Amino acid sequence: MTDLWTVETHRLFKEHGVKTVGYVPDAGLTDLINTCEADNDIRTVVMTTEEEGIGLAAGAWLGGDKAALLMQSSGVGNTVNAIASIVSSCQFPLFMIVTMRGQYGESNPWQIPMGTAVVPVLKSLGVHVFEVETERDAAEAIENGLKMAFVSNAAVAVLIGQRLIGAKSFIADVAEEVNHVGA
């Protein structure tokens, strides 16, 4: 069954005229990516790095379209110079949905440093950050974020917390049973 926040987000994309959705996948975004791909009125663009998303969204705006970006928290690190140089310098609208890793119940220690850095990094770039932990808050933040981005030329990131999407058990995705080796 599709997540409720996914259904609401897709509905809000349509309502606000989002035509292009650029993404680098994350487990927590699977339903939303699939829902957007199944919609013939939305162009989905899988990107090789999240930095491309900033160019893609700015280019779409130059051509009169609204784009939204989907990425995992680690990908925020790949967007930094593009946000500062392009979005801030030109006051391009920017709307990103970031699914979080490295916070609540994380089982991969390599995710924790970037997960922790996401909020201060985005804020230091002047991006408005809405952190959400529930289905209801997600829909509300996405609706207000879309308005703020495209009406006020603001940069907005909605961070979907691991309390909502769950902490990924990456071991379970690889195999049912894993042999642990040490030194």
Add this chain to the structure above:
Amino acid sequence: MSGPDLVRGNVIDRLLQDRGDALVIAGLGSPVWDLASSDHRPENFYLWGGMGCAVSMGLGCALAQSKRKVWVITGDGEALMGVGSFATVALQRPSNLAVIVLDNEHYGETGMQPTATRQGTDLAAMALGAGIPTTMMVTSEADVERLADALATGPLPLVAVVKVQSSKPRPVLPPRDGVYLKNRFRQAVLGATNAMQPR
């Protein structure tokens, strides 16, 4: 071994002569000066930063404006930084996007340090490998004419790498105010009301 014969300003003048109503995005560095000196118009977007994003910006614009041609004119250093975008473009196959790389084999703005293309990295081959259906290596006047034909008649998307001398661009400085450049471009493409009162 002799260097490239082609001079960047001449190549740009020739290509822009047949621009029609194409929208043009210039990657940061010398291509910004080249475009301003050859054909300064509201339908030009000059990138003064965001190195590596010219191609993805062209893609976003091309998908939004599918009835108009979009040209990205950029340099080898800028293209190398965003080279993954060739794969992203190949997957989308926009039939209105052309990428023209003026390859002088150097980082021109920072003191002419050699780029990887100086040592044999082939950006056209990288684009081909990424799945771009039409790629060209342009090294002569005759090749420039072939590129002009391809820009006019397609098929697009294409990536053309033009080997040019490492000469300075003509000193013509376009505006650097990003908000102005953005609004000016949008007004030219969308009309003033749609540009400034988007719904």
